[in-house]
Structure formats: C-alpha cells, structure tokens
Amino acid sequence: MHSETISQSINIVHPVTLSHGKNAEVWDTDGKRYIDFVGGIGVLNLGHCHPRIVEAIRDQATRLTHYAFNAAPHTPYLELMDRLCAFIPVSYPVSGMLTNSGAEAAENALKIARGATGRTAVIAFDGGFHGRTLATLNLNGKVAPYKQKVGVLPGPVYHLPFPSQDNDVTCAEALKAMERLFSVEIDVNEVACFIVEPVQGEGGFLAMDAAFAQHLRAFCDEHGILLIADEIQSGFGRTGQRFAFSRLGIEPDLILLAKSIAGGVPLGAVVGRKSLLDNLPKGGLGGTYSGNPIACAAALATLDEMTDANLQAWGPRQEEAIVSRYQSWRERKVSPYLGRLTGVGAMRGIELANADGTPAAAQLTQLLALAREAGLLLMPSGKSRHIIRLLAPLTTEAVVLDEGLDIFEACLQKLT
Known part of the structure; x- marks a missing residue:
C-alpha cells in the first residue's frame, strides 16, 4: 500500500505490495500469486530472479560492490562495454557510456548531440516518452501528468505527429507536418537531433512507419542532424530482434538503452558512433554510480542469455x-x-x-x-x-x- 512516508505524487497502478517473484509470476505479502504481464514496465525480459543473473550479482558482490569508473576503471564496466558495443547491430565503429537509467541516458545523448553539432533544438514526437527528468520532460509528447505544474522547461523542443499504422497517422501526413515545421517554426540549421522510439512504449505500443523512418534518416544525413533511437523499452529482444530500429531499415547515430539491460538492476547506456561519443571534453561524461560493478555483472549475464x-x-x-x-x-x-x-x-x-x-x-x-x-x-x-x-x-x-x-x-x- 502507499505509505504516508512516500510522496503522494507517485501514482500506484496496483494497490498490492509484492514480496517475491520467479520468472513471470509474483506473490504479494498476503501470499496471493499473480501472473506478471507488467514485467517491471519492460525491465524483466528475462523474468524475475533469473538464476544466471542472480548468480552473477552474488559473485560480483563478493569482489567489488562499487567504484566510480571515472575515478578508476573496473573490470565489469570494461567487459560490458566491449560486449554491449559488439551487440549493437550497426555497420559503424561503436562506443558508449553507462548511466543509471534511461532518462539519464537521454540527458547525456542531448549533451552529446549539442557537442557534436553546435546546435540546441530537438525534434521529438507526439506520444513519445523519454523520462521524468527536467530535460526529458520537455521531449515527452504528452503534458499530463508529466509536465503539469513544472514550469518553464529547457528547450527548444518541437514535436511532430508519430506516423504508425497503429494510430492512423500516415507517412505522408508526418512528412507534411515536418515540412511545415521547418517552413514556419524553426530553421533546420538550428536542429541538433531527432529523438524517436522505433516502437512507442507509453504511447501505446505504436510501431513507427518504416518508410517515414527511412525518409527521416535521409533528411538527417542531408542536414547534419543526429538521429537518436530510444530503445529503452523496445530493446533487448522485446520485438523479436536485438533492437527495434533494425526492422525500420535504418541505423541511428545514437541509441538509448536501459530497462531490460540488466535483469532489474538499475543501469542504462548511450551507445553510437564513436566519433560522436568522443567529441565532448574530458570529464564531460560520467557519473558516480554510472556503470556500477554489480549492475555491469548483471548486464553481462543478461547478454549471455540474449543470444x-x-x-x-x-x-x-x-x-x-x-x-x-x-x-x-x-x-x-x-x-x-x-x-x-x-x-x-x-x-x-x-x-x-x-x-x-x-x-x-x-x-x-x-x-x-x-x-x-x-x-x-x-x-x-x-x-x-x-x-x-x-x-x-x-x-x-x-x-x-x-x-x-x-x-x-x-x-x-x-x-x-
């Protein structure tokens, strides 16, 4: 139940208190069993307490529970980034950084995009969801409840209709809206990046139109704009492939990862073109807990299963x-x-x-x-x-x- 010591601004979908879980089943504190079609909101593609992940967490906890990678590197971070970059199905050299969450991955991707392009404007899509931090709220294509009472958000961010056969917005309609945006609202030369979910999560599991995605990729190439794919919910096998962008026939410049990356342990990542990830000054990326050794060990075990x-x-x-x-x-x-x-x-x-x-x-x-x-x-x-x-x-x-x-x-x- 929702304790008085917990902020009442946190919305609870199910008023039950969970005790334990195994694969697709969970039990509450009264002993009632539930089949779990929520999966921690897309975090548990490998289920609750996967034995291989639990073993990796226990083993790592006996050796090193934490070290800030930017103070001194540790083996799990190094091993994971090698494995993770090899797991990304793109043709270009890949590098990246680890974060604590998907929202933090999105925030860092915005920094990388600004650093690489010298521009600040971002184009996102109606119905999109990229996090609850101040900058990612601005990206979200939905006001209630995320943007209410928050005040002025960092910008500039513009939104386009999300073309999908699941919402009756066609490729032609989205392209027409994009043409209007750059004719009326903003100079294309001020845009640093587009950010898009190949399949929207919060928006209702809407799959992006592949023809539009290919038009978008060509448009970004023509105008020196980065294309960021948010695979936080759609990645790690949820659509039957490693990542959902592959079905669109494109390669994004940056990819946001989190949720099912580490079997329930908090972890995220930004990966993409090495030239982009290397463009900020030394110290421009990092974080105290980013790439925690236990989270990295869990992610390595996850990748072992994600064949x-x-x-x-x-x-x-x-x-x-x-x-x-x-x-x-x-x-x-x-x-x-x-x-x-x-x-x-x-x-x-x-x-x-x-x-x-x-x-x-x-x-x-x-x-x-x-x-x-x-x-x-x-x-x-x-x-x-x-x-x-x-x-x-x-x-x-x-x-x-x-x-x-x-x-x-x-x-x-x-x-x-």
Whole structure:
C-alpha cells in the first residue's frame, strides 16, 4: 500500500505490495500469486530472479560492490562495454557510456548531440516518452501528468505527429507536418537531433512507419542532424530482434538503452558512433554510480542469455500466442470494447475502444481491477490510458502465458 512516508505524487497502478517473484509470476505479502504481464514496465525480459543473473550479482558482490569508473576503471564496466558495443547491430565503429537509467541516458545523448553539432533544438514526437527528468520532460509528447505544474522547461523542443499504422497517422501526413515545421517554426540549421522510439512504449505500443523512418534518416544525413533511437523499452529482444530500429531499415547515430539491460538492476547506456561519443571534453561524461560493478555483472549475464537463437525463439513464440489469441477474441466477439492490436513482435498493446472508436478508458480501469482480482497484473498506456501493454517476460513458460491470456479473456467478457 502507499505509505504516508512516500510522496503522494507517485501514482500506484496496483494497490498490492509484492514480496517475491520467479520468472513471470509474483506473490504479494498476503501470499496471493499473480501472473506478471507488467514485467517491471519492460525491465524483466528475462523474468524475475533469473538464476544466471542472480548468480552473477552474488559473485560480483563478493569482489567489488562499487567504484566510480571515472575515478578508476573496473573490470565489469570494461567487459560490458566491449560486449554491449559488439551487440549493437550497426555497420559503424561503436562506443558508449553507462548511466543509471534511461532518462539519464537521454540527458547525456542531448549533451552529446549539442557537442557534436553546435546546435540546441530537438525534434521529438507526439506520444513519445523519454523520462521524468527536467530535460526529458520537455521531449515527452504528452503534458499530463508529466509536465503539469513544472514550469518553464529547457528547450527548444518541437514535436511532430508519430506516423504508425497503429494510430492512423500516415507517412505522408508526418512528412507534411515536418515540412511545415521547418517552413514556419524553426530553421533546420538550428536542429541538433531527432529523438524517436522505433516502437512507442507509453504511447501505446505504436510501431513507427518504416518508410517515414527511412525518409527521416535521409533528411538527417542531408542536414547534419543526429538521429537518436530510444530503445529503452523496445530493446533487448522485446520485438523479436536485438533492437527495434533494425526492422525500420535504418541505423541511428545514437541509441538509448536501459530497462531490460540488466535483469532489474538499475543501469542504462548511450551507445553510437564513436566519433560522436568522443567529441565532448574530458570529464564531460560520467557519473558516480554510472556503470556500477554489480549492475555491469548483471548486464553481462543478461547478454549471455540474449543470444540470437534465444531471441528468435522467445519473441516469435510469444507473438504467435498473443496474436492468435487476439484474433480468436475478435472472431468470437468476446467484448464490444476490444479494439486494435498494436505494436510488433512480443511488444503488443490491446486497445479498448467504444463502438464509435473513441477510447474506452473507463473500461480499461475496470479491466485492471478485474484482472488483478483474478491474479493477473496489467499495465495501461496510450494518450487516453486506453491501451493495455503486454510486457510478460520473454522467458514466460507457455502454460503460464496461456493462463494469463485466459484470465485476460475472462475479464474482457465482464466489461460493462
């Protein structure tokens, strides 16, 4: 429950207190079991307490729990950056830095972009989410609740419509909006970077239009603008590939990582073109806890499990289970509120909508409570909080995934 000693500005989705978890299951302090389709909001692609990660954490804790890398390098940071940069599927030389979170990765990427281009303006997208720090709030394509009562934010930041077959914004419409932006709002020569999620997370698991992404890549190349891919939620196998940008047929200049990078231990990273990462003065990047040895050990164990063979097995298997079940629900008309299936791979959202297509936000709130009571934890998303985002661990056992989808179906049928 929400203690009086904790800020009331923190919103709690599920009023339960968790005690422990294993893979895709968690238990609360009353001993009640839940199937976890939240996964720590996309942090647990390998599930709760993965044995290999737990072993790596325990082993590292007996040798070195902390050292600030900018004071003296340590082995886990060095090993992880070598492995991580080799894991990035791009054609250019890669380097990077470790951070404590995704928001911190985004903040550092903005610094890198400014340093490399000498420009300050940033273009982001409607519905995007990049963090809760002051600069990343400015990037978010949504006011409530993140920007309310905060005051003037650092800028300048401009927003464009996010083109996706999941939200009915076409490539042509987004390109027309971009043309207007540079005709009316800002000189293209003042723009340091575009920042985009290949698949929006908070926005409702909306997959970016690949044709637009390729136009954007060419536009950035033409005008000396950096392209930043926020893979914080979509990375590390969630879409069936290492990273979601690969499906768009582009290579970003900088990539933001976090969430499932380290099995639940706080860690993030900015990786990308070595020439960009090296352009700030000595000391321009770093941080006391960034790249903590225990977090690095957990990330190394995570990469051990993130083989292409595993990803190609986990992602498609979960995608097939979700898509086939959704299609069955549609065919059988299990609920008048069942809307579209959004996203790609195992990164899927289920929209709740009224008969006229408007968001059924009240029914989603009802669904959260019904599912929780039945032993399934779900996570809302979307501009109107009307899309359930499915974030079960990729390692979820087939029988547990089916049980969770059975509960979901039963709760859909009860919506009023």
